[in-house]
Amino acid sequence: MMNKEDQYIEASRLNERTHRFISAALVSLMMASAGLTVAQFGHQMVPYWNGGYLAVIGFLIALERFYSHRMLKKLSIFTREWIVLISTQWVVNFIVIKLIVTLSKGWDVLLDEIPLWQRSFGESFFTSDFLIAIIFAFSVWILVGIITELLDEMGLDAALIAREVMVSVGQEQAPPRQRLMATVFAVGGVLMFLTAAARVDTRALFANESGVLRQLSPLEGGGGGTLLYFLLVFVLLSQARYITLNTRWFLQGVPVSRSIAANWAIYSIGFLILLALIVSVLPTSYSLGLLSVLGYLIDIIMGLIILIFGLILTIVGLLAALPFLLFGLDKPANLPTYMVRPPVETPPPPMITESTPLPWLDLLKSILFWSVFLTVIGYSIAQYLRQHEEILDGLRKIPGWKIVAALWHWISGLFGGLNRRFAGVIEAGRTRLRSQRDSAYARGFSRFTSLRRLSPRQKVLFYYHALLRRGDETGLPRKRSQTPEEYSAVLERSLPTVENEITSLTDAFSEARYSRHLIEPDDANHVRTYWEQIRRVFRGRRG
Amino acid sequence: MSGDYLPLLIFLIFVAAFLRDDFAFTLVYLLVGVFLVGSWWSRRSIAGITYKRKFLSRAFLGEKIKVELEINNTKWLPVPWLRIREGMSVQLSGPDAFNRVLTLASRAKENLTYTLEARKRGYYPIGPLFISTGDLMGLGGADLQSEGQAEYLTVYPKVVPLTQLKFPSQSPLGTLRYTQPIFEDPTRVMGKRDYIAGDSLRRVDWKTTAITGRMQVKLFEPSIALETVVFLDLEALSYHYRTRIDSTELAIVIAASISNWITDKGQTVGLFTNGEDPLTPDGKARFLPPRRGKGHLMRVLETLARIQTVNDGENLAGQIQKQRVYLPWGTTLVLITGSVDKSLLGELYQARRAGQNAVIIISGRAVGVKTIQTRAGYFGIPVIPISNEDDLERWGRGRIVSV
Numbered sequence: 001m002m003n004k005e006d007q008y009i010e011a012s013r014l015n016e017r018t019h020r021f022i023s024a025a026l027v028s029l030m031m032a033s034a035g036l037t038v039a040q041f042g043h044q045m046v047p048y049w050n051g052g053y054l055a056v057i058g059f060l061i062a063l064e065r066f067y068s069h070r071m072l073k074k075l076s077i078f079t080r081e082w083i084v085l086i087s088t089q090w091v092v093n094f095i096v097i098k099l100i101v102t103l104s105k106g107w108d109v110l111l112d113e114i115p116l117w118q119r120s121f122g123e124s125f126f127t128s129d130f131l132i133a134i135i136f137a138f139s140v141w142i143l144v145g146i147i148t149e150l151l152d153e154m155g156l157d158a159a160l161i162a163r164e165v166m167v168s169v170g171q172e173q174a175p176p177r178q179r180l181m182a183t184v185f186a187v188g189g190v191l192m193f194l195t196a197a198a199r200v201d202t203r204a205l206f207a208n209e210s211g212v213l214r215q216l217s218p219l220e221g222g223g224g225g226t227l228l229y230f231l232l233v234f235v236l237l238s239q240a241r242y243i244t245l246n247t248r249w250f251l252q253g254v255p256v257s258r259s260i261a262a263n264w265a266i267y268s269i270g271f272l273i274l275l276a277l278i279v280s281v282l283p284t285s286y287s288l289g290l291l292s293v294l295g296y297l298i299d300i301i302m303g304l305i306i307l308i309f310g311l312i313l314t315i316v317g318l319l320a321a322l323p324f325l326l327f328g329l330d331k332p333a334n335l336p337t338y339m340v341r342p343p344v345e346t347p348p349p350p351m352i353t354e355s356t357p358l359p360w361l362d363l364l365k366s367i368l369f370w371s372v373f374l375t376v377i378g379y380s381i382a383q384y385l386r387q388h389e390e391i392l393d394g395l396r397k398i399p400g401w402k403i404v405a406a407l408w409h410w411i412s413g414l415f416g417g418l419n420r421r422f423a424g425v426i427e428a429g430r431t432r433l434r435s436q437r438d439s440a441y442a443r444g445f446s447r448f449t450s451l452r453r454l455s456p457r458q459k460v461l462f463y464y465h466a467l468l469r470r471g472d473e474t475g476l477p478r479k480r481s482q483t484p485e486e487y488s489a490v491l492e493r494s495l496p497t498v499e500n501e502i503t504s505l506t507d508a509f510s511e512a513r514y515s516r517h518l519i520e521p522d523d524a525n526h527v528r529t530y531w532e533q534i535r536r537v538f539r540g541r542r543g
Numbered sequence: 544m545s546g547d548y549l550p551l552l553i554f555l556i557f558v559a560a561f562l563r564d565d566f567a568f569t570l571v572y573l574l575v576g577v578f579l580v581g582s583w584w585s586r587r588s589i590a591g592i593t594y595k596r597k598f599l600s601r602a603f604l605g606e607k608i609k610v611e612l613e614i615n616n617t618k619w620l621p622v623p624w625l626r627i628r629e630g631m632s633v634q635l636s637g638p639d640a641f642n643r644v645l646t647l648a649s650r651a652k653e654n655l656t657y658t659l660e661a662r663k664r665g666y667y668p669i670g671p672l673f674i675s676t677g678d679l680m681g682l683g684g685a686d687l688q689s690e691g692q693a694e695y696l697t698v699y700p701k702v703v704p705l706t707q708l709k710f711p712s713q714s715p716l717g718t719l720r721y722t723q724p725i726f727e728d729p730t731r732v733m734g735k736r737d738y739i740a741g742d743s744l745r746r747v748d749w750k751t752t753a754i755t756g757r758m759q760v761k762l763f764e765p766s767i768a769l770e771t772v773v774f775l776d777l778e779a780l781s782y783h784y785r786t787r788i789d790s791t792e793l794a795i796v797i798a799a800s801i802s803n804w805i806t807d808k809g810q811t812v813g814l815f816t817n818g819e820d821p822l823t824p825d826g827k828a829r830f831l832p833p834r835r836g837k838g839h840l841m842r843v844l845e846t847l848a849r850i851q852t853v854n855d856g857e858n859l860a861g862q863i864q865k866q867r868v869y870l871p872w873g874t875t876l877v878l879i880t881g882s883v884d885k886s887l888l889g890e891l892y893q894a895r896r897a898g899q900n901a902v903i904i905i906s907g908r909a910v911g912v913k914t915i916q917t918r919a920g921y922f923g924i925p926v927i928p929i930s931n932e933d934d935l936e937r938w939g940r941g942r943i944v945s946v
Contacts, residue, residue: 188551195566254643
């Protein structure tokens with residue numbers, strides 16, 4: 001029989017194994033995506049080279065590395081066993097890679113190549129394609145080894161060992177999750193560079209010709225592979241986050257809901273789909289530069305100001321001319337005739353492409369693009385600086401920083417003020433509605449037919465009003481100037497046997513009337529008990 | 544935002560600016576979107592979490608209290624993970640506070656239950672409830688935390704059942720039978736006898752006289768009304784420093800047990816203490832005037848549950864002087880303390896002279912109990928030393944407690 005802690009460790013291990021399996025699949029797919037990007041980059045550089053097989057190799061090598069990781073971990077590096085294991089693995093890898101590379105060109109090519117191996121093995125076996133594949137496979141092997149090691153560090157076993165030996169592991173190093181992020185983002189940066197490089201026409205660049213940039217669709221030239229890589233990175237980071245949190249919760253002995261693992265995967269996928277949808281509707285191209293957009297915006301604003309000014313002047317002019325029109329007199333000679341000046345004609349934005357049918361749509365798209373883009377960049381940098389005070393301290397020493405900071409404060413204050421004012425208006429409206437509703441309740445107690453329909457707060461108010469009414473009937477009326485506390489003191493003097501009940505009922509009324517927090521049904525029930533006791537005493541007094 | 548995230552983003556922005564390509568901008572949006580949407584989601588999630596805590600707010604010592612916690616997600620956005628932790632006293636929960644990690648779907652609620660044990664009398668906060676959550680990727684900065692309100696649980700002090708206490712009283716009309724036939728209760732007829740010259744005519748039972756043909760008079764039972772006020776001294780310096788905590792707790796148990804016994808007899812009991820009550824604005828416990836009934840007993844027990852010792856409390860002798868003038872003739876003043884000084888004895892003597900009775904109960908370890916007994920004996924004030932709960936039980940059974 002396992003004790004509770006063992007069962008909990010077992011459940012955590014099972015959870016972790018599931019996530020490790022998912023992580024292995026994700027990393028393998030990431031490597032396949034990387035292979036796809038490398039292949040497309042190669043194809044752009046050398047058009048006759050087709051390296052699609054790199055995706056398959058990346059996937060398989062990553063899977064194999066995950067599979068053999070545990071075995072390799074048990075062995076000390078450069079021992080006989082380790083060398084034997086590595087050698088045999090790589091011999092198998094070589095064969096598999098060779099088969100994939102050759103089969104990617106067709107079955108016949110493989111059959112033709114095999115006899116050549118006997119004649120000149122070096123030349124026929126180690127082809128350029130094969131060597132590229134080997135370099136790629138080795139890079140993947142090393143990279144996946146690092147990632148697997150980091151996932152291990154985040155996992156339960158490492159945590160248990162740390163707890164057993166009571167030493168702080170890796171104090172000098174950044175947390176494993178951060179190192180994992182650095183690794184996968186570094187690879188992402190390389191892929192991004194390759195994708196960008198694939199879009200540059202090197203021949204045109206060196207020949208000093210125009211049209212250096214190739215017009216490719218987003219998914220061409222490695223774009224598809226890189227995008228897929230980043231999407232998978234986010235799923236992997238989500239998994240890593242789960243493993244980290246799960247380990248932390250385990251160490252702290254916090255019971256975790258069983259449904260969390262399944263929901264985590266669902267929400268991660270949902271989150272990425274939602275994000276993809278948002279990204280897909282955001283503008284990713286612009287026909288006008290930032291300065292042009294600003295120029296057009298200023299023109300539009302100036303036009304609007306002149307239009308409003310013209311309208312005001314026209315109205316004033318008409319009012320001034322009204323007496324003359326009424327008495328049939330001529331207008332004074334010097335009375336100017338104001339006319340609404342048409343807004344400044346904004347020249348249409350320059351056409352970048354001939355196919356753009358609506359210039360204003362281009363302008364709108366460009367405004368939207370720059371607004372979104374600059375907001376995103378500004379917010380990200382502000383967040384980053386807020387989290388890295390040391391950089392901010394360094395920046396403060398730069399001359400002219402004060403002007404930049406003042407400008408920033410002004411802008412943030414302007415937006416903050418607008419935001420506060422807007423929130424204030426909404427809150428004021430809500431408060432007004434709430435107070436109207438409360439006063440309606442207070443006025444409308446006589447209309448209530450069933451106490452059960454009242455909320456706990458209304459019940460408390462009802463009982464207090466009943467106390468006032470009964471007090472009035474028995475010759476203890478509340479003066480308009482008396483506060484509830486003062487009236488309570490008067491009642492307590494006259495009804496000493498229920499003084500505690502009167503105090504409690506008054507306190508409950510003050511809470512219900514003047515606080516905003518929730519009044520529980522139990523509180524209302526207590527108040528009813530107090531009221532019943534007071535009512536009994538009131539009856540006795542009348543009788 | 545993670546530090547590893549920004550260099551990549553800057554690089555991407557450069558690439559995007561250079562290429563002016565859809566692909567690069569899409570990646571920029573994707574990277575920033577993960578951060579922004581993740582942060583927004585976390586903030587919305589935590590803002591939409593509400594909770595309700597249900598439990599019986601009063602418990603007797605040793606009782607198990609079931610606390611039901613309803614966690615509610617009021618928003619349409621699901622909460623991927625939510626860690627909740629109840630802050631509570633060790634005396635209720637032991638070393639393991641209530642902790643859970645859960646996930647909440649859109650507009651879902653989760654009912655959780657845990658049990659507390661009332662191990663020690665007191666007025667305990669249940670909560671506040673600490674809630675934390677974060678984004679799925681861990682890119683949106685530190686986890687967000689919020690703190691709910693605490694609610695309070697009153698654990699009543701231990702009540703030792705007493706059966707035969709002997710308190711002096713001089714109040715003639717009451718419900719307790721008294722052994723000394725000084726006062727007789729005309730409502731309690733004990734029997735009849737033949738008339739003797741000198742008997743009051745008011746005592747003649749005319750019906751029985753008519754039946755028997757002889758003059759018969761009624762015999763009444765002697766009785767008293769036991770109006771009692773317990774004065775509980777919670778000034779820490781009144782108790783021996785080595786056993787201060789135990790002695791003050793014992794004093795509270797004695798006060799609770801005596802109040803319970805008196806209420807059981809249908810008599811009135813009041814409570815005055817110089818201890819600290821956390822519920823009053825000035826921290827001073829309110830005087831509970833003598834009342835009868837279970838409701839009043841519960842109020843006494845609630846005060847005793849909350850009350851704490853003080854280091855610079857008011858002089859109890861002075862307080863007795865102030866309060867006793869409002870108490871009726873014949874009231875018994877039960878003083879529970881750890882030591883007795885001259886001023887206190889003098890005040891109790893004055894009370895006796897004014898027709899009130901006094902009993903001193905010395906709680907816990909005290910120095911010179913014999914001397915106190917002797918000195919108090921001159922004034923006719925009994926002194927009962929109770930050093931532990933066994934002594935209290937023994938005294939409650941009518942046995943003499945030795946020093």
